[in-house]
Amino acid sequence: MAKLGQPAPALRAPAPPTPAIQITVLGSGTSSGVPTIGCRCEVCLSADPRDKRLRPSILLRYSGRNVVIDTTPDFRAQILRAGIERLDAIVYTHAHADHILGLDDVRPFNFRQREPIPVYATTATLEVLQRVFKYAFDPEPQSMVPKLDLRVLNSEPFDLFGLSFEPIRLDHGHSEVFGFRFGTAAYLTDHSSIPEESKAKLHGLEVLFLDALRNRPHPTHTTVADALKLVDELQPHRVFFTHMCHDLGHAKTEESLPGQVRLAYDGLEIQVAPAIARDLSQCAAIGPCALTIGIFDGVHAGHRELLHRTVATARQRGLSAVAMTFHPHPAAVLAPGREPPMLMTLDQRCAAILAEGIDHVFVLEFTTALAHLTPEEFVAQYLRDGLQARAVLVGEKFCFGRARSGDTATLERLGRESGFTTEFLHRVERRGRIVSSTEIRRAIRSGEVALAGRLLGRPYALAGEVVPGQGVGSKQTVPTLNLNPANLTAGAEVLPATGVYITRTTEAATSRRWNSITNVGNRPTFGGESLTIETYLLEPLDPPAPANIQVEFLHRLRDERKFESPEALKAQILKDVSLALTFFRRETRWVGRR
Secondary structure (H helix, E strand, O other): OOOOOOOOOOOOOOOOOOOOEEEEEEEOEOOOOEOOOOOOOOOOOOOOHHHOEOOOEEEEEEOOEEEEEOOOOOHHHHHHHHOOOOOOEEEOOOOOHHHHOOHHHHHHHHHHHOOOEEEEEOHHHHHHHHHHOHHHHOOOOOOOOOOEEEEEOOOOOEEEOOEEEEEEEEEEOOEEEEEEEEOOEEEOOOOOEOOHHHHOOOOOOOEEEEEOOEOOOOOOOOEHHHHHHHHHHHOOOEEEEEOEOOOOOHHHHHHOOOOOEEEOOOOOEEEEOOOEEOOHHHHOOOOOEEEEEOOOOOOOHHHHHHHHHHHHHHHHHOOEEEEEEEEOOHHHHHOOOOOOOOOOOHHHHHHHHHHOOOOEEEEEEOOHHHHOOOHHHHHHHHHHHHOOEEEEEEEOOOOEOHHHOEOHHHHHHHHHHHOOEEEEEOOOEEOOEEOOHHHHHHHHHOOOHHHHHHHHOOOEEEEEEEEOOOOHHHHHOOOOEEEEEEEEEEOOOOOOOOEEEEEEEEEOOOOOEEEEEEEEEOOHHHOOOOOEEEEEEOOOOOOOOOOEEEEEEEEEEEOOOOOOOHHHHHHHHHHHHHHHHHHHHHHHHHHHHO
């Protein structure tokens, strides 16, 4: 169970899965490009096409959309080379000339698409754009100018066609500029240093672009040595240096770099796998991985130990950390009607797995065809060829393949033949009980919510939309916030036994929290028949009233029972409140002694 005084994070609505992204490097050079005008150095005269560098910019292609970061003076040539016929949005890092001066060349997209193109930039950058391209913003309509829809960005993430962009503040000498994180990739150009609060947003990356201007120090850019220090600190899986001047020859420089670090070059295409993949074709870009396999319903304490060990193995060996989970539950296919109720929705399960540091979740649809694969076929198709597993970590009772004919010994043998190591983790115990989803379901249904919390490693919670009640309670006893069991978004299939519980309630939208008591039952005092979940807050509720809440179950107080009158029920509720207040006071004192 979560330690007293340290409530579990609220379960928010899961974000849409990150799509697969293709990144095309439009330009990898510095502000003067390479070759540099009038220079006859070895790199400027190089025949290696990777040494021909236009000004810095990238193109993101995902979900049928095209988004560019920065429109350089070389924008027209870059777009023609990439073969792009549609542009859906432009995102700007800052307003320096080598990042904005190609904006006029978006006009052909306007003509073809017959709509303005969204432009995301800080207020300061938008002001520069409006000054430099004043004709495009003339109040008198003109036909031969860029048509732009200006949108202000700040430090808050914003959504672009289902992909979340998180601005990353960077220091560019004495100026402030932005890089961007999108999914498990980040693009950081034009920086001399990265603030600590920005570094905190850059862990767990699959792909990272970093400014690495040259070897000699520069007042507004990072050197190769400084960029390598950032790599050691942030530990991304793949790194590409960009914004490079003619001091750095591609082939010679790469010889001195560690294996996961490469130089970007114009035209380079990089595939970034989605955080949640549902098809092996989406996994091609993940690369060699450390893999764990399971249903992971509830993501309980035992699951988390397995996930953490998988992440540690991946980091030690320079691999991606991947979790394979199944949907629907295998029993729903093999024994319809006998499948267990789920503690989490699939989206919540994936989000919870990713929150433990896993890089990618592969959701494998469980079908009769999959169930009939032999252990050898399953390993060859999914572990060896599909996911390129180099390490596989599972529980000691793991079984797989047709009729569960494969066990840990089978997996170990197939691992030796297929090129991956195996590790089997012992089952986790809490208070003498084996931690399992089955035991957690049993504890919840019997009302043992404190035990369920210990096995989960956090309080069990229900979440959903607040719905109007019958109005009887608010008039005759106390006002409550009501959840409809039919509309729950968390814990939808496993409800605590009827009774009264000490709970903690959180508003999903704002994370406002209240200590509370909750009745799960049929309201027998008022002749109720349908199940309700009614929560009474122990603290004042300042408006507005919450529309969506999460209720964490901490301790069971008593059974639900019928009272002879509303007054008797109200008196009992006051006793329940007194017990709950004592519970929370003890919790506070315990925290103070820690």
